[in-house]
Amino acid sequence: MYMKLQLEKFGKTLISRELGREAFKAFQSTLRDFPKNEELEMDFSGVLTLSPSWADEFLTPLLSQLNNRLVLLKSDNLSVGATIKILQEANKETFRVK
Amino acid sequence: MEEKLLTIGQAAEYLGVSLNTLRRWDENGKLVAIKKGGGTHRYYRENDLEIFASDLMKFASEWIQDGIEFPGTFYCPTSSIFNARLTKMQDILIRKPGFEELYSLIVLITGEIGDNSFAHNLGKWPDTAGIFFGYDLEKRIIVLADRGLGVLATLRQARPKLSNHVEAVKVAFTEFVSGRAPEKRGNGLKLVREVVADRPIDLFFTSGDAEVRMKGQDKVFRVTRGQRVVRGCLAKIEF
Numbered sequence: 130m131y132m133k134l135q136l137e138k139f140g141k142t143l144i145s146r147e148l149g150r151e152a153f154k155a156f157q158s159t160l161r162d163f164p165k166n167e168e169l170e171m172d173f174s175g176v177l178t179l180s181p182s183w184a185d186e187f188l189t190p191l192l193s194q195l196n197n198r199l200v201l202l203k204s205d206n207l208s209v210g211a212t213i214k215i216l217q218e219a220n221k222e223t224f225r226v227k
Numbered sequence: 228m229e230e231k232l233l234t235i236g237q238a239a240e241y242l243g244v245s246l247n248t249l250r251r252w253d254e255n256g257k258l259v260a261i262k263k264g265g266g267t268h269r270y271y272r273e274n275d276l277e278i279f280a281s282d283l284m285k286f287a288s289e290w291i292q293d294g295i296e297f298p299g300t301f302y303c304p305t306s307s308i309f310n311a312r313l314t315k316m317q318d319i320l321i322r323k324p325g326f327e328e329l330y331s332l333i334v335l336i337t338g339e340i341g342d343n344s345f346a347h348n349l350g351k352w353p354d355t356a357g358i359f360f361g362y363d364l365e366k367r368i369i370v371l372a373d374r375g376l377g378v379l380a381t382l383r384q385a386r387p388k389l390s391n392h393v394e395a396v397k398v399a400f401t402e403f404v405s406g407r408a409p410e411k412r413g414n415g416l417k418l419v420r421e422v423v424a425d426r427p428i429d430l431f432f433t434s435g436d437a438e439v440r441m442k443g444q445d446k447v448f449r450v451t452r453g454q455r456v457v458r459g460c461l462a463k464i465e466f
Contacts, residue, residue: 141314142310142313142314142317142334142338144310144313144334144335144338144339144342145306145310145338145342145345145346146342146346147306147345147346148310177317177321177330177331177334178317178330178331178334178335178338179331179335180335180338180339180342180415181335181339181414181415181418182338182339182342182343182346182415185414206331207328207329207331207332208331208332208334208335209331211332211335211418211421211422212335212418215414215417215418215421216414218403218414218417219403219414219417
């Protein structure tokens, strides 16, 4: 069982630290009802630019909350790839990618 | 055919400055107006205004150095205005032939450098809040600048032992610095360095007297000490 999150719903240009923080807060209400045995699939399609600042405020704390229940769907967007790579290096943690 | 002249009001709107600024610029020779038949009214050629507004590096460096006013179209007083203008730039860049994929990395670099200025200076701006953000996608150049605290003063909050600008800028671009909770520190500049090293993008970055130049074929990351000391940060991205 899994739930899919279209990251695009937070915007197509995900740049600032401030907005990443707001997105994380907003998403907490959805996450409250999220069954403990389900995975969360993160879909990047439709996102034009993802920056490490935004992602560090959203994906980093989400990974701490969900651990291996967080799954990132592969994206061919260059900024998504580069951002995921640097977050993994900075946090010394690996995201599950599918 | 006679070229159409803009009134001072139209020119002020075009450049995003006040009428008084245009009058002052005319008097001190920075942007000289045309006066028809010995009259006192000021007029401007659109072409002259376009050329005047194209010198992005000059505006940005004069502003952070001496606080000299620049056309308001380049000013982003808040992070949300910067985001809106960055999105507009992205819309144009994405349609530019050859940039269908690379656009997202150029927007990422621009976004990180600009967002850093806001994130690190929020509530601490020494005088003017906000940033200079200008671009010319035909000439493939983007310029960002702020009159904030600069990299050294900002990083010292997490690394009190940093002694000079060169050392601070080096740390900012190469190390993962964790700040005291709840203040988060970016990894953005590390990624900026990696992307610039791998892609056909050149970067000039300066803060204090530290300068980073990553240009041409063989891009080695090096921080050098420049001749002048600038306030805040100034970045030029070319592609």
